[in-house]
Amino acid sequence: MAEGELVGQRVVRIDSRAKATGEARYTADLTLPRMLHAKVLRSPHAHARILNIDTSKAERLPGVKAVVTGKDAAGVKWGVFRYTRDQELLPAEKVRYVGEDVAAVAALDEETALEALSLIDVEYDVLPAVFDPLEAMQEGAPQIHDHVENNVNIHVPIEVGDVDRAFQEAYLVREDRFSDTEYTYCQTEPYAVLVNYDSNGNLEIWTPNASPHTKAKALSNLLKMPLAKVKVRKISTGGAFGGRSDIFPGEFIAALLAIKAGRPVKMVYTREESFTSVRQAHSMVVDLKTGVTEDGRFLANEMKVVLDGGAYSSTGPIAVSVPFLVWEETYRLHNVRFNGYRVFTNKPVRGMYRCHGRSFMGGLGMQLDMIAEELSIDPAEIRLRNALRTGETQVTGSRIISCGLTEAIEKATETSGWKEKRGKLPYSRGIGMGASGMMVGFPMGIRGGSAALLKFNEDGGCTLISGVVDNGQGNESMVVQIAADVLGMKMEDINLVSSDSEITPLDQGAYSQASTFVSGNAARGAAVDAREQILNIASDMLDATPGELDLKDGQVFVKHRPEWNVWLGKVIRKALLDNTPVVGRGSYMPKVDLRREWVSNPKGQHAGTFSFGAVVAEVEVDTETGQVRVTNVTGAHDCGFAINPMAVEGQLEGSVASGGVGASLLEEHSWDGGQMLNATMLEYKVPLSVDMPQITPIIVETVDPEGPFGAKEAGLAGSMNMFQAVGNAIYDALGVWIKEFPITPDKVLQALEEKDPES
C-alpha cells in the first residue's frame, strides 16, 4: 500500500476487542503485592476552619498502616499557573467545599479503612459560605481565599478596535443573557488511583488520565521529586471529556499514603466521590451584546462572562477566555470587548470539560438567530456572511490556514433539508442550526509538542513509542494507522507503546483537540525517518538510489522494476549487523505564538490550526410535559482529513450525546447549599440510547497544510454546535427562546406559559 492508501480507510480500532470483551484493564482492576486500600474522610461543611484532627484512634486500629492529614502535605499547593497555586490537595487549615479531602487512611482492606475514618475526630469552626458566583462577587460576601477580594479568582479583559463607536454605527444591537449549570463528566469509570513507591524513591502511578507527562510533572512539583522518579503508567481510561486532565487530590493523597506506609496504595472512589471530589465543569452567566450591519455582519461584540469556579483555581484560569475564543475562532470580528471573571464559591472545584465549556458557549449562536430573524436573514446565511475563511486572521491574531466552515454550513443545510423544513414544520416540531470553529493545539510551552520513536524488529514488524493518549477517541489507532501508512505495513504489524511518562517522549496528551494534529504528526515523522533509513540501507542491497525505492507489504522494491526487491526483515537484519539499527525519530511542535498567554497576553497565534463544523438538529416537543426530544442531527465537520472516517463519525456521534443532547437538555446538578443532591447515576441524567437522535455525519475535508495527511481534529464536532442548534430548533418549534440551559421540561412549560398564559 503506497503512502496515503491506508489513511482515509475505515479501519477497526486496535482497542475495540479489549473494550468490547471487558478484557481491558482499568486502575481498579490492578493488584500489587502488599497493596493497601485507602479511603478519604471528607468535609461535611462547605466552608470551615479545621481546628484539630485527632487520628490517634484510627492509627491504633489493627490493619491500619498509614493515616495522613494536611500536616503530611507540607503545605504545597496546586494550580495550573504559578500565580494560581491555591489548592492544598490535602488542606491543613480550612475546607472550602462539601466533599473536600480532610484525612485519609490506608489499611489492609477497604472495610478497615472505612472503620478507621469513623474513628477520626475533626473539630471544625464552621464559616459562612457562598454558593452563587454573582453573590460571591458582592461586597460583604464570605471571603473564601485570603487576599482574593470579592472572590474574583481571575479576570481576563480583552479589547480590540473601537467597540463603543462600532456599537454606535451598528444597524442593530442586541443584548441577551444566557446561562448554564455545572455538569459532571460521568465517565463510565469512577476515579481510581494506584501508587507504588519504592525504596529508591521511584513513584509509580496508575490512574485514568489524559496526559501522563502532565500528571508526572505536577506530581514532581508537588512531591518535590525529580521527573525521572515519577512514572505515570499506561492504563485504560474509561472516558475523560476533560475530566482526567488535571491533577487531583486523589493521586497526591495516595502518594502520601504509599510513601508513609512503604507499601502500594489503591484508592477507588465511589460514584458520589467521583461527582463531588474530583472535578466538575464550570457553569457560566453570559451577558452578550452584539452590533451588526444591516446585512447581518458583525460590527461590535461585547461579552461579559462570570464562571462559577468552585473552591479553587485548578485549570480554571484557562476557561475564562474560552467563551471569547469560541467567537473569534468562528466569525470575522472587528471590534471586541471581553471581560471574563472566574469566581470562587464554596462548591466543588471546576476544571476542564469538553474544552472548558466550549459546548455551551457555542450555544450563544442563539443570539445570532435572533438577529437573523430581526433582519429577516436565514440563520444559515447570516453564519455564512460572517464565517471565517482560509487565509483570514482572527481578531486577536491567529491565522486560519485551512477552513471548511462555509462548506460545513452548506453541506449540513443541504443534507438536512434545511430549506424545506426551517419555519415550515408543524407546531411543536422545529429545526435549528449551529456553527463553530475550534482551536487545535494551543500554546503549552514545551508541553505542547510530541515526539515519537519507532524501532524495527528483525521480522519486519515494529514498535512505535509515542506519548499519545487514548481516552476513547481512538488516538492509539490513529498513530498506528499513520505509521502503517507511511511504512506500507498492516496495522497489526505495528506494536504501540504509549501513555507512559517514563518510557515515551514528552507528549502533550489528549488536550486541546491536538492528538491527531500533534501526536499524529510526530508519529508520522518517526515513520518517515525509519522509512528513509530502510530505503538507504536497501539501496545498497538493490543497487538503486533510495529515491528509486518504495516500501510496501514488507518488501522494499525498485519502483520501476518491482521484481527487484528485498524482504524488509532482511534489511533490518543488515542494519543490525552493520551496527546501524533502524530507529526512527519524529517530533512536532505546533506553530503557535509562545508569547501568547491565557490571562495576561491573549494576542498572537493561538493554535496550530483550527477546525470547523456545523450542525442542524430537529426537535419534537411534547407540549403537555415540556419534554424535548432531538430526533435528527446532521453534523458536518471539517476535520481536515479523516485518517479513519469511522473514528471521526464516532467522535461526532459521541459529542452529540455528551456535551450535546445531555448538556443542553438533561444534565444539571441539584444543590442544597453546598451539598450536591443528585450525585448518583440514577439521579443525574445523562442521555441513554433511547434519548439519542438519528445522526447523519458529514465529513468535510480541507487537507490542512500542517496536519498529518491534512488531518486536524474531530473531538468536539457535535457538542460545539448542539446547544445553539437545539435552542434554535425549540424556537422554531414553539416560538420561544429559552436562554437558560439545560432546557428541562419545567423551563419549556414555563416559557410556553409566559408566551401564552391562556394555553
Next chain:
Amino acid sequence: MAEGELVGQRVVRIDSRAKATGEARYTADLTLPRMLHAKVLRSPHAHARILNIDTSKAERLPGVKAVVTGKDAAGVKWGVFRYTRDQELLPAEKVRYVGEDVAAVAALDEETALEALSLIDVEYDVLPAVFDPLEAMQEGAPQIHDHVENNVNIHVPIEVGDVDRAFQEAYLVREDRFSDTEYTYCQTEPYAVLVNYDSNGNLEIWTPNASPHTKAKALSNLLKMPLAKVKVRKISTGGAFGGRSDIFPGEFIAALLAIKAGRPVKMVYTREESFTSVRQAHSMVVDLKTGVTEDGRFLANEMKVVLDGGAYSSTGPIAVSVPFLVWEETYRLHNVRFNGYRVFTNKPVRGMYRCHGRSFMGGLGMQLDMIAEELSIDPAEIRLRNALRTGETQVTGSRIISCGLTEAIEKATETSGWKEKRGKLPYSRGIGMGASGMMVGFPMGIRGGSAALLKFNEDGGCTLISGVVDNGQGNESMVVQIAADVLGMKMEDINLVSSDSEITPLDQGAYSQASTFVSGNAARGAAVDAREQILNIASDMLDATPGELDLKDGQVFVKHRPEWNVWLGKVIRKALLDNTPVVGRGSYMPKVDLRREWVSNPKGQHAGTFSFGAVVAEVEVDTETGQVRVTNVTGAHDCGFAINPMAVEGQLEGSVASGGVGASLLEEHSWDGGQMLNATMLEYKVPLSVDMPQITPIIVETVDPEGPFGAKEAGLAGSMNMFQAVGNAIYDALGVWIKEFPITPDKVLQALEEKDPES
C-alpha cells in the same frame, strides 16, 4: 564530574535497596485480574511412548479452565539451531526423562489444578532407557531420538596443524581422563512464569530470564506469532548462571493454557521441578593428551570430550566446543585435535551453566601441573610460558586485543605468597593455582549486539532505554554509571528502562559475558550522542563552539570560562521548543567473524575481546573425614577496566562460590536410573557462608581498545579457575591427584587409601 570520573568509582548498585528489603518483585509475586494457576503432570518414566491421555475427568472438575496436552502443541520443536530442533516442549508421542511435561491444567487455584492432574489418565508403553553417555554411544543402546544413531546429538571435530607429527616431536606426552557430574543452578528463585494473552493476539510473559529478546524470538517461532505480539516483560530474576537463558517448557505451556483459557495463567514450579524440569548443566568425560617441549611449551593438544546432554538438544550444541575454547583462549597452541560429542541420555535436559561448563574445563589445568612437576617447572612459570599475550592470535583465528593474563598470574602468585607456600605447607594443607581466558561476546548474528536510547526530561534528568539484563551481576547499574559518567550526571538522575522485549531495542541479554562490553558500549553511545546534541544546542545559547563546551552537574559551560554556563534543563526546553527533542541513540555490535559457526565452522574471530584471570587457592584437608576446606582464595582478574570495582569484586566472590567451591567440592546429582534423588535444597549441597574461603580480589586493568572505558567482563572470574586451583592444591596438600569432580570426602579417602593402603 568530567568523563571518566564516575566510572571506576565504587558505587552502590541501583537495585541494592529493593533486593535487600525484599521489595523487589519476582514473577511469583505478580497477580493479574482473572488469573489462573497452572500445574504440570510429569512423566514418571525415563523413556516411554505415550499411548493415550484421557483428560476428560480433569476437564469436568469445577474450577478447571483449560487442560493441554501434546495435541495442543502442534508438534513444534525447540532447539537453539535450526538443525537441532528436537524438543517438543509438550510432547505428544514420547517422554524421554523423568519429570518431562505430559499435560497441564489451569484452574482457579493451585489445589484444584493439582486435583485435576490426579484425574488425568496417561497410558504409557515403557521403553528401555539409558543414563550413561558412554553406554548410550554403544551399539544396541536404546535409541532416544529417531534418526539419531548411537544417540550422538552433535559431534564437533576441530583440527589445526599436524598433530600427530607434533606429538612425535614432543619431549613429554601425557594422557589423562577427567570427569565431572551434572550440576543444578539452584537459583534462589524457583522457576515461575506468568502469561497474559489478549484478544488482539498480544502475548505478555513475565519469567526470570537472561534475555527478553531471545525468549520473545523463540516464543514467536514456537507459537507462530509475529515478534511485535510477543512481549517479554521486565521482572526481577533471582539468579541465572546460564539457567535462565534458554526457552523452557514452562513458558510454552503457560502460553498454550493462557491462549486456550483466554485468561492470564501463572505457573510456579516447586523446587523439585526447578531441579528436574527446567535445565541442568552438562556433565563431561574428557580424555586429554598433551605434548610439550622440554621447557614446558605446548606442542600438541588432543582432546576428546563426551557431554551428557540429557534428553534433548536445547542450547547444548554450543557446549560441545567450549572445552576446546577454554584452552585456545588461554594458551598459545599450535597443533590441536578436538573431538567433542554431545550424547542423548534419558535424563533431564542440559543447557548453559556458567558458560557451558567452562568452570570445569578450566579444571583441566591440573594436567598442566602434572606436566610442570614432571619437567620440574613451577606451575606459575609453565602457565606464563604458554600464556597468550596482547596482539597474538588464537589457534582458530581470534586476535587478542588486550590481555592481562601474565599480570594476573604474577599478581595472584605475589599476593598469595605462592613462592613461600607452594610445596612448603605442612601435610594436609596445600596451595594450587589456575589460570584461564574467556571470550567476551560471541557470534550470535543480529542478536549479538545492543542498542540504547536516551531521552531527556525538562528538568535535566533522563531515561535510558536499554535491553540490558541484570540477573544479579549489576548490569543495570553498569549502564547507568556509564551514561551518568558521559553526561556528567549523578546516577540517581538517570532512570533506566530495561529488559522488556517490546520497549527496548534488540540486546543480546546477559549471555557470553558480554553485558558490559556490548550493552555498556551501546549505553555509552546513546549518552555520547545525547551529549553532542546538548552541546550543539547550548553552543547557540553560549555563543561558543560545541568543542569549547562541557557538561557537568546539570550545567553546560564554556570550558575556559566556567562562569559562562546554562542550566541543562534550559537546553532541553529549548530543544523541545525548537522541535529537536534530545534523544540519544547508541548501538554496538562486537567485531566477530559472522561466518564462524559453533559446529560446522569453528574458525575466525570468535569474540569481540577476551578477558583473563588467575586464582590461587589454599586448602586444608581433614584426612580423617576426607573433607576439603578452601581457606583462602586470591583471585586476579583482567576485566579490562573496572566500571564499578565493588561489582567486579562481587562477581569474583560470587563465582568463587557458585561454580567454584560448590561445583568442585560439593555439588552433584544422585540418581536412581533416571530418577533424581536429591532434588531438594536440603540434600543438594551448595556452599553456605561457612564453606566460603577468605577471598582477596585483585583487579587487573588492561583498558581494552573496544570496551566501554576499556571494560570487558568479570562474570566467571573465579569459577573458571577454581577447579584447577583446588585440584592442584589438594595434590600439594596430600600428594594425590583426584580427577573426578566434585572432590567429595569419599573420593579423598579413597585416593589416600590407594596411595598408601597402610594408612
